[in-house]
Amino acid sequence: MNKPQSPLWTNSTSEARKTGTWRSALPDYQNIPSPCLGACPVDGEIATWLRQVTQIDHYGAWLTLMENNPFPAIAGRICHHPCQTACNRVQLDETVGICSLERFVGDKAITEGWSIPKPEVERTESIAIIGGGPAGLSAAYQLRRRGYQVTIYESREQLGGLLRYGIPAYRLDNSIVDAEVGRITDLGVKVHLGVEIMNSAALAKLKEDYSAVFLATGASRPKALPGLDYSQPYVQDSADFLAITNGGKTCELGENLLVIGGGSAAMDVARTARRLGRHVTVLTLESDENLPAQRTEVDEAREENVEFICGAMLKDVNSTKDGLILTCARVDFQPGAAKGQFTTTQIEGSEFELRVDAIIPAIGQDADLARWQDVVPGDKGLIDTDQSWRTQTEGIFAAGDVASMARFVTEAVGQAKHAAVAIARYVSPDEAKDPPPLLAEAKFNVINTAYHSPDARHNQENLKVEVRLQSFDEVQIALSAEQAIAEAGRCFSCGTCIDCDNCYLYCPDMAISKLEGGGYVVNLDFCKGCGLCVAECPTGSIHMQEDLPS
Amino acid sequence: MMETIEYTDRGQFFSGHVACAGCVEALSLRVILNTVGKDAVAVVPPSCTAVICGSYPHSAANIPVFHTTLESGAASASGVKRALVAQGKNDTTVLCLAGDGGTYDIGLQALSSAAERNEDILYVCFDNEGYMNTGGQKSSSTPLSAVTGSTPAGKTTRKKNMVEILAAHRIPYIATASPSDLNDMEAKVKKAKGLRGTKVLIVLIPCLPGWGVADNSAVKVARLAVETGVFPLFEVEGGIDYKMNVTTRSRPVQEYLSTQKRYKHLTAENIATLQADVDDDWQRLVNRCG
Numbered sequence: 001m002n003k004p005q006s007p008l009w010t011n012s013t014s015e016a017r018k019t020g021t022w023r024s025a026l027p028d029y030q031n032i033p034s035p036c037l038g039a040c041p042v043d044g045e046i047a048t049w050l051r052q053v054t055q056i057d058h059y060g061a062w063l064t065l066m067e068n069n070p071f072p073a074i075a076g077r078i079c080h081h082p083c084q085t086a087c088n089r090v091q092l093d094e095t096v097g098i099c100s101l102e103r104f105v106g107d108k109a110i111t112e113g114w115s116i117p118k119p120e121v122e123r124t125e126s127i128a129i130i131g132g133g134p135a136g137l138s139a140a141y142q143l144r145r146r147g148y149q150v151t152i153y154e155s156r157e158q159l160g161g162l163l164r165y166g167i168p169a170y171r172l173d174n175s176i177v178d179a180e181v182g183r184i185t186d187l188g189v190k191v192h193l194g195v196e197i198m199n200s201a202a203l204a205k206l207k208e209d210y211s212a213v214f215l216a217t218g219a220s221r222p223k224a225l226p227g228l229d230y231s232q233p234y235v236q237d238s239a240d241f242l243a244i245t246n247g248g249k250t251c252e253l254g255e256n257l258l259v260i261g262g263g264s265a266a267m268d269v270a271r272t273a274r275r276l277g278r279h280v281t282v283l284t285l286e287s288d289e290n291l292p293a294q295r296t297e298v299d300e301a302r303e304e305n306v307e308f309i310c311g312a313m314l315k316d317v318n319s320t321k322d323g324l325i326l327t328c329a330r331v332d333f334q335p336g337a338a339k340g341q342f343t344t345t346q347i348e349g350s351e352f353e354l355r356v357d358a359i360i361p362a363i364g365q366d367a368d369l370a371r372w373q374d375v376v377p378g379d380k381g382l383i384d385t386d387q388s389w390r391t392q393t394e395g396i397f398a399a400g401d402v403a404s405m406a407r408f409v410t411e412a413v414g415q416a417k418h419a420a421v422a423i424a425r426y427v428s429p430d431e432a433k434d435p436p437p438l439l440a441e442a443k444f445n446v447i448n449t450a451y452h453s454p455d456a457r458h459n460q461e462n463l464k465v466e467v468r469l470q471s472f473d474e475v476q477i478a479l480s481a482e483q484a485i486a487e488a489g490r491c492f493s494c495g496t497c498i499d500c501d502n503c504y505l506y507c508p509d510m511a512i513s514k515l516e517g518g519g520y521v522v523n524l525d526f527c528k529g530c531g532l533c534v535a536e537c538p539t540g541s542i543h544m545q546e547d548l549p550s
Numbered sequence: 551m552m553e554t555i556e557y558t559d560r561g562q563f564f565s566g567h568v569a570c571a572g573c574v575e576a577l578s579l580r581v582i583l584n585t586v587g588k589d590a591v592a593v594v595p596p597s598c599t600a601v602i603c604g605s606y607p608h609s610a611a612n613i614p615v616f617h618t619t620l621e622s623g624a625a626s627a628s629g630v631k632r633a634l635v636a637q638g639k640n641d642t643t644v645l646c647l648a649g650d651g652g653t654y655d656i657g658l659q660a661l662s663s664a665a666e667r668n669e670d671i672l673y674v675c676f677d678n679e680g681y682m683n684t685g686g687q688k689s690s691s692t693p694l695s696a697v698t699g700s701t702p703a704g705k706t707t708r709k710k711n712m713v714e715i716l717a718a719h720r721i722p723y724i725a726t727a728s729p730s731d732l733n734d735m736e737a738k739v740k741k742a743k744g745l746r747g748t749k750v751l752i753v754l755i756p757c758l759p760g761w762g763v764a765d766n767s768a769v770k771v772a773r774l775a776v777e778t779g780v781f782p783l784f785e786v787e788g789g790i791d792y793k794m795n796v797t798t799r800s801r802p803v804q805e806y807l808s809t810q811k812r813y814k815h816l817t818a819e820n821i822a823t824l825q826a827d828v829d830d831d832w833q834r835l836v837n838r839c840g
Contacts, residue, residue, distance in 0.1 A: 008606075009607075010604055010606060010607050010608060010609040011607045012607060012608055012609075013564040013566070013608060013609060013610070013612075014564045014565065014566035014567045014568075014604060014608045014609060014610040015564050015565050015566045016566060016608055017566040017567075017568070017608060018566065019565070019566055019567070019568065022571060023571075450730075450773055451552045451553065452552065489552075498552075500552060500554055500555075501554065501555060502555060504559075505555045505557065505559070505732065506555075506577060506732075506769065507577075508569060508572065508573050508574065508576035508577040508580065509565050509567070509569075509571075509576065510559070510563065510564065510565045510580065511565060523565070525565070525566075526565035526566060528571035528572070529571060529765075530571035530572030530573075530765040530766055531572065531765055531766030532572050532574075532577075532765075532766050532768070532769060534766060535766040535767060535769065535770060536769055538552055544766075
């Protein structure tokens with residue numbers, strides 16, 4: 001409009017007035033950790049990859065997962081998922097099924113044949129990794145992708161450790177282990193199978209030949225149940241039982257089996273034996289509600305007709321030609337201060353008898369430390385390490401079950417990731433440090449639930465019990481693509497900006513602009529500091545800060 | 551999946567306006583001006599909108615704004631519309647942007663007359679339930695028991711039911727809207743813009759100083775007004791066909807009242823009365839929707 005205007009008319013926009021001077025506080029965009037991230041043993045950016053699942057960017061989600069954990073398909077099946085325990089959504093309806101979604105993405109990567117990007121640089125420094133289980137493979141992956149020359153020494157005939165030899169196929173099929181381990185070795189990791197580093201001299205030699213050594217031999221020696229004669233043919237330790245049955249061989253023990261222990265290994269033994277047609281009783285010191293195994297494992301074992309006798313101990317074994325007569329007694333079990341510590345008191349006059357054909361103790365495993373005692377000392381059953389997983393001997397690092405009592409696969413994977421960063425920094429000091437410790441977590445009260453309607457979790461279904469007992473097929477049936485997208489959409493994205501535009505569109509002062517490529521910026525000239533953007537942020541990723549004149 | 555807000559900012563409302571920090575009348579103006587678009591003229595009687603839209607020589611609106619008297623909002627808008635039609639500008643939308651004082655009280659006669667003639671205007675009432683721009687006196691829109699500058703012990707009469715008054719004029723479209731549901735607000739503005747005749751949109755504006763609400767909380771309070779049924783979102787077509795846009799109530803009225811200082815003095819009995827009134831009005835509305 002170029003017509004002359006009356007001098008009485010307005011002649012400029014209100015933008016001439018800088019209302020930002022009214023402000024005493026200013027919104028600040030700062031992504032803060034979600035509780036699931038804080039709880040995740042591998043520091044997984046869960047809110048980020050769940051968002052990528054909702055955007056049908058499965059490859060992006062997989063890359064995000066792979067940053068911290070090379071085993072999404074494995075972890076998605078067997079992780080003890082402390083992320084879900086920490087999930088804020090439980091205060092609205094149910095936690096997000098993170099584990100089933102991790103499996104969904106992991107399986108997608110296997111089906112699509114995605115491979116790990118090759119290292120951008122090749123480095124000359126070499127690292128020897130002793131033990132090809134979850135910790136050893138995690139460290140191998142993290143070091144190799146940074147370009148280091150990695151060699152794994154594995155005592156068994158195949159890589160995988162507990163993943164391959166300890167977890168039955170109905171929870172984790174070996175084809176999954178093959179796929180995720182194969183991706184790591186395809187990066188150019190040297191592997192020596194069937195080689196054991198038997199003593200301190202052999203370890204010292206490796207230390208000379210390589211820039212650094214990482215010990216990840218796990219906990220391979222079964223704890224012995226006091227008073228039980230392991231030399232008898234009717235006693236077989238759980239690790240041996242699982243290695244044999246996971247290898248496809250059948251169980252040579254009798255018809256009625258007693259499994260002793262209440263952890264994951266005990267559930268694995270019991271449920272494997274049920275699939276081999278055996279009648280199984282599980283005897284645990286712990287009361288039912290205190291069993292250390294994951295609750296779903298216990299529930300599924302019960303569905304499969306495993307019998308439980310909780311809060312009781314084995315006192316005596318009497319072998320007769322018709323089988324074993326066991327004397328047991330009820331106990332009062334009191335957990336101790338630290339994980340794995342407890343006291344038991346036998347209840348007077350509570351003795352009872354059981355008749356079985358064989359006993360499979362599954363009461364945990366210890367690390368084998370004696371062989372290297374001269375090079376890497378340790379006590380309390382673990383190799384002594386500092387916070388960066390350095391042993392007392394320079395250039396030797398250790399993580400996973402050999403150095404920690406946090407006996408979960410993903411804990412070992414996470415520890416090895418941090419150890420790998422420490423190793424990289426040891427052999428080449430210019431390497432990036434581990435990121436700084438996390439900020440305070442986004443709590444439920446920063447989530448504006450007006451934007452999240454109640455919506456029940458999309459659960460994985462299980463195979464029917466009759467089908468389960470006739471094969472080693474996977475019990476849990478994967479989510480469909482539709483279910484996965486809907487489930488990932490339940491994530492609050494706590495503390496993580498999702499570019500929803502609420503802050504931009506709710507601002508009464510048009511003081512927020514969108515940035516190219518995502519994100520927002522506050523216009524200091526006009527922001528009055530009301531905080532409406534913070535209040536209406538659905539994810540709690542904006543925060544008000546005092547804005548003092550500089 | 552989270553529902554996203556869909557309106558598009560076309561640059562029709564400018565920064566630098568002098569609404570209070572956190573004012574959702576400014577937010578609602580942003581949505582309405584951007585939805586109506588460039589081909590529009592606004593007529594504004596004395597109100598917060600008059601202050602927000604501009605003090606000479608600045609304007610916060612990217613359309614012409616005609617400031618008129620408090621009695622004559624709808625009459626002035628009618629005249630502007632007729633003048634535009636006389637110039638052949640039939641499609642230009644004429645908005646009347648008034649407060650509840652200019653709608654329920656002082657401008658009611660002009661609005662009733664315009665509605666009776668079915669003048670082709672889109673009349674928006676920013677209802678902050680009082681004369682909040684002149685120190686917070688009560689209007690006939692102030693609810694029962696609410697404290698204002700002129701009702702220090704709480705108002706003793708009910709809020710006037712403006713929708714029922716307007717419906718009696720059988721105008722094409724009447725709707726309520728809330729700054730807690732901007733998609734609904736945008737849809738109603740679009741719908742009203744597409745209809746000929748008198749259209750009235752009543753937007754609930756929780757007033758930060760007038761109601762005693764925190765700077766960041768006006769959207770939350772408006773949301774509670776909808777969720778408790780205090781301010782139902784609905785439309786009336788032709789004065790007869792009622793349609794509720796939100797058909798459930800999920801919270802007791804108490805949750806809405808407790809967010810505002812103007813209700814701080816309420817006794818359990820007062821609250822029960824207000825709850826009973828809301829229950830009664832809600833049922834009447836449900837019945838009307840058939």
